[in-house]
Amino acid sequence: MNILNFPERKKGREAIVMVTCYDYTMARIVADSAIDMILVGDSAAMVMHGHDTTLPISVDEMAMHVRAVRRGAPETFVVADLPFLATRKGLEAAMDAVEAVMKAGASAVKIEGIEGQADLVRHIVASGVPVMGHLGLTPQAVNQLGGFRVQGRSEDDRARLMREARECQAAGCFALVLECVPESLAEAITRSLDIVTIGIGAGDRTDGQVLVMHDLLGLTDGFKPKFVRQYMDGRAQVCQALDQYASDVRERAFPAPEERYAG
Numbered sequence: 001m002n003i004l005n006f007p008e009r010k011k012g013r014e015a016i017v018m019v020t021c022y023d024y025t026m027a028r029i030v031a032d033s034a035i036d037m038i039l040v041g042d043s044a045a046m047v048m049h050g051h052d053t054t055l056p057i058s059v060d061e062m063a064m065h066v067r068a069v070r071r072g073a074p075e076t077f078v079v080a081d082l083p084f085l086a087t088r089k090g091l092e093a094a095m096d097a098v099e100a101v102m103k104a105g106a107s108a109v110k111i112e113g114i115e116g117q118a119d120l121v122r123h124i125v126a127s128g129v130p131v132m133g134h135l136g137l138t139p140q141a142v143n144q145l146g147g148f149r150v151q152g153r154s155e156d157d158r159a160r161l162m163r164e165a166r167e168c169q170a171a172g173c174f175a176l177v178l179e180c181v182p183e184s185l186a187e188a189i190t191r192s193l194d195i196v197t198i199g200i201g202a203g204d205r206t207d208g209q210v211l212v213m214h215d216l217l218g219l220t221d222g223f224k225p226k227f228v229r230q231y232m233d234g235r236a237q238v239c240q241a242l243d244q245y246a247s248d249v250r251e252r253a254f255p256a257p258e259e260r261y262a263g
Ligand SMILES: Nc1nc(=O)c2c([nH]1)NC[C@@H]1CN(c3ccc(C(=O)N[C@@H](CCC(=O)O)C(=O)O)cc3)CN21
Pocket: 043, 046, 047, 054, 137, 139, 148, 149, 150, 180, 212, 214, 215, 220, 223, 224, 225, 226, 227
């Protein structure tokens, strides 16, 4: 995937497949898979660091995850989330955040919401940095949304999200994530835009899909929103391996002779 390929992946062509990734080892695996692109999401705050929301992660921590992912996937298109408030403290602070994740190796940045930051998006794009928009359930606004809830169900919200999607495109976004919105709204937005849409909990009419790595591997304990499909029972498989290791050690079945060094 290259920034120049996105327009040709618009509706009707092959769907874009994106997954989150936060570390070197998993990035190497993603790079060997059929995945198109990586999102170094601020969901790292939750799945990597154990917070309840995405709010606590810093620009430096995001940059650290981007550096690790870039080392593991040197050729992959990597989008980095700009964390909570990074774009809301003036132009210089915002550009410092963009600089940090781009110099860490990102190919593009993702910014939640468009209200009050269309000019900033224009400036980032004019600076040579591709920007991915993100509308619908914007987790950085969880305190305002009253929880991780489906968005765009009322007629007013629908109209607002449709308008904001057009604003993202007008501001120069090359792609737009639609999170937790009714499929009819995601379809309407996808049809009305020239840029690609990437859905999560937004039905199958978007131009691509994104899922959190740990969700699709079944590693997240008890976290299973409706839109998640678990492609393996990662928790059970990892736990089984750990239990086997523990029992082998206790029974002195590990290490075997061939796993030892001779003097
Ligand atoms: N591991 C992980 N996966 C994600 O997809 C994800 C994160 N973390 N962190 C950031 C946001 C938060 N997300 C979430 C979290 C919870 C629901 C959820 O509980 N959804 C309810 C629907 C609620 C409603 O009907 O309004 C569900 O049961 O599906 C949805 C998205 C998506 N993102």
